[in-house]
Amino acid sequence: MTVFPWPALDGIAYGGDYNPEQWPRDVWDEDVALMRDAGVSLVSVGIFSWAALEPSEGSFDLAWLDELLDLLHANGIAVDLGTPTASPPAWFFAAYPEARVVAADGTVLGFGSRGMASHAAPEYRTAIARVAGQLAHRYADHPAVVMWHVHNEYGVPVGEDFSPRSVAAWRVWLQRRHGSLDALNAAWGTAFWGQTFHDWEHVVAPAAMPSVPNPAMRLDWARYTDEQLRECFRIERDAIRAHASQPITTNFMAHQSWNTDLWTWAQEVDVVSDDHYLWSPDSDAQVGLALAADLTRSVAGGRPWMLMEHSTSAVNWQGVNVAKRPGEMERNAMAHLARGADAVMFFQWRASRSGAEKFHSAMLPHAGPRSRVFREVVTLGDHVGRLAELRGSRVRAEVAVLYDWESLWAQDLEWRPSDALGFRERVRAYYERLWRDGVTVDFAHPEHDLSGYRLVVAPASYLLTAEGAANLTRYVDGGGTLLVSCFAAVVDEHDAVHPGGFGAPLRDALGVAVEEFLPLRTGETCVVDLDGEVLEADVWSEHLVVDGAEVRGTYRGGPADGMPAVTRHAHGAGAGWYVSTRLGVGALAPVLAAVYRDAGIEPGGQPEGLEVVTRHGDDADYVFAVNHRAEPAALDVVGMELLSGKPVDGEFEIPAGDVAVFRTTQRPQGGGR
Helix, strand or coil, X not given: CCXXXXXXXXXXXXXXXXXXXXXXXXXXXXXXXXXXXXXXXEEEECCCCHHHHCCECCECCCHHHHHHHHHHHHCCCEEEEECCCCCCCHHHHHHCHHHCCECXXXXXXXXXXXXXXXXXXXXXXXXXXXXXXXXXXXXXXXXXXXEEECCCCCCCCCCCCCCHHHHHHHHHHHHHHHCCHHHHHHHHCCCHHHCCCCCHHHCCCCCCCCCCCCHHHHHHHHHHHHHHHHHHHHHHHHHHHCCCCCCEECEECCCCCCXXXXXXXXXXXXXXXXXXXXXXCCCCHHHHHXXXXXXXHHHCCCCCEEXXXXXXXXXXXXXXXXXXXXXXXXXXHHHHHHCCEEEEEECCCECCCCCCCCCCCCCECCCCCCCHHHHHHHHXXXXXHCCHHHXXXXXXXXXXXXXXXXXXXXXXXXXXXXXXXXXXXXXXXXXXXXXXXXXXXXXXXXXXXXXXXXXXXXXXXXXXXXXXXXXXXXXXXXXXXXXXXCCCCCECCXXXXXXXXXXXXXXXXXXXXXXXXXXXXXXXXXEEEECCEEXXXXXXXXXXXXXXXXXXXXXXXXXCCCCEEEEEEEECCEEEEEECCEECCCCHHHHHHHHHHHHCCCCCCCCCCEEEEEEECCCCEEEEEEECCCCCEEEEEEEEECCCCEEEEEEEEECCCCEEEEEECCCCEEEEC
């Protein structure tokens, strides 16, 4: 297998955030003993410890950390050593009040919560380099330290900063990006509403305004924020790298944060890691989990990645914090492993007695080691230990779903034809249809090489560059099948409508033109007649003009009554499909069935709710079967079930809510019971 940076660990990493500074010294010994019982091999230390590590500016107290690292190492537990820069101490804000973040409405955000200082403040940048460098200088050769963890969840809870220093840095960034005011004015279309700038000092940030800010300005502001955060990461990474050689990471939040373009961020880290938390209002949260895992693996370039945080049970920050039921934690963990993770980590080891997250679940909950949750943590640790051999194996996919953070930023701005048509919702709907059909997917950027995929799905490509559109057109011309959802290829990288009108860059690939958007009123629906099958649609329709495409579905009712709704266009050796309305997960089934036939894709065949994913190794394949159903399900498998150690030659039953992992050389067949 390809060699890539990875912590010096055997097998799959298992553990979580450890915050011993919250506890008396005698608790540490109890913690370490219980960690050994649970099979913990890796803990993340120091992520929120700045006040303990540097109690006053330039004065460090590292004796407690020395003792902790020695204790962990003596007990065979490795350390992911964090830099504490997501939460600067009180002395920092007292000394440098101008380094506080300013919100869009002018509110100055104070000390007493979590969240970084102004990313543009030179005092903050100096301080983060100092603390990261000090830690790396002292612990670069400590045998417990196998990797470094910079900051925590960049962009959460705050990424944007409208302070005077940030606005000054914004102007410098714009000069680098656009080169001249004439170019800036052209890119932003400032002739509209008389917004033309004639002096760089007059260029403002998109803060509170009487009406909506210039959307191209807002889009550039998102890019600027993303790059500023990444500059802060590089400052710390480089300060560590001056002393230490271990892999360096920072924890992403795939599909759950807004400020960071992970395609770019992934190029800056040695190992991609992700935090994922179930969203309580989502009754099918396992689908969102799978989406985030596939997205994380994809930004990692297909390489194994780390699940840096998830929860053993409830979180604390949602409107209703739903506890996980027995077996759910293991299903969550195994689904991440199935989709390419080589680490299973939690926030946090021991539940906090005080502070904002005292109701957040932990590996060792308030109920103690006799609790159900801790028993499940021990069982999961044993199971993770049994899967050491699959480390480094890869997931392969024949289908790619397009995901572009810049399109997300642009589509979710104000004054779109319908607020109900959102980027994340469309991505989730198309992904969920593929998930329910048992089709494993990668995610990709529109400008990536897509030639290895039989099918490419574009659920939300509102912003599509000319380069991206040309790439998709070449993909179809070369024999690929492309499925594009509505409101696509509308604007370029400056949020300006493409020359030639809506969807113009994909006209050759799709064989249709969009004359007008026809959004539906709230609560209004229409139907699509798809080859005789009636599908309900809502929110959106379009006036399509066919330009070579074959009409496969027609609107019945609504503002587009009688017009084409779903089309297929033969282009070169491939085909481009277009769905011009919002179809739900169920209504997408017959559309995808037709597209699968076009692309030569065979859906998984397992009963709905049995999640089956295969990781491919050099000598064997590893088939994960995660049963989310309320009844048993079965697979026909030949090989070894690794969690039980039992050989399998034929049908294997997975109980309701349970998990099985097989080493096999034959593709399994699904079946319900």
